[in-house]
Ligand code: ATP
């Protein structure tokens with residue numbers, strides 16, 4: 752399994768549709784300050800279901816929608832789609848290629864889709880949760896986050912390790928079941 756391509760349209764500074772193609776292995780994104788490198792990482796987190804505006808470096812969720820520049824009007828929606836190569840079957844779905852898509856409208860509405868079929872956020876989270884990628888897995892390490900890990904107390908450090916080991920998901924399921 753590897754990330755194949757990421758298409759952004761109306762997401763943060765990417766007003767026009769922009770596709771990044773990745774190969775297996777390591778990808779490096781380079782560019783001047785403010786050119787949109789971190790926005791690409793935000794788009795990855797967002798399409799995989801990130802729900803926190805702060806994690807996306809914004810004040811509110813709609814800050815991900817292209818806000819306009821002096822030469823270009825603001826847009827009404829942000830769209831990101833991510834295609835994952837699944838030829839090794841790591842994702843529990845019968846397709847060798849899986850495209851997940853998230854759309855958000857300025858009026859607050861959101862849409863999610865898997866391979867073109869409308870779905871719920873939960874379906875995307877379930878699809879990704881055993882794969883080692885996705886919102887609740889600590890695979891996106893942001894600028895400055897390493898410092899946070901190094902300075903974390905024992906409890907926070909334990910939570911990070913549990914998350915990385917995939918225990919957190921089971922604990923959440925257990926808590927949910929106990930509430931019922
Ligand atoms: P650095 O090297 O400093 O980390 P970077 O390449 O990571 O820079 P980003 O943080 O990805 O840069 O991009 C910042 C740019 O994105 C800023 O110019 C900011 O105005 C623009 N931007 C962020 N959100 C939006 C939005 N909603 N609409 C338009 N532009 C946006």
Ligand code: MG
Nearest residue numbers: 788789790894
């Ligand atoms: Mg950056």
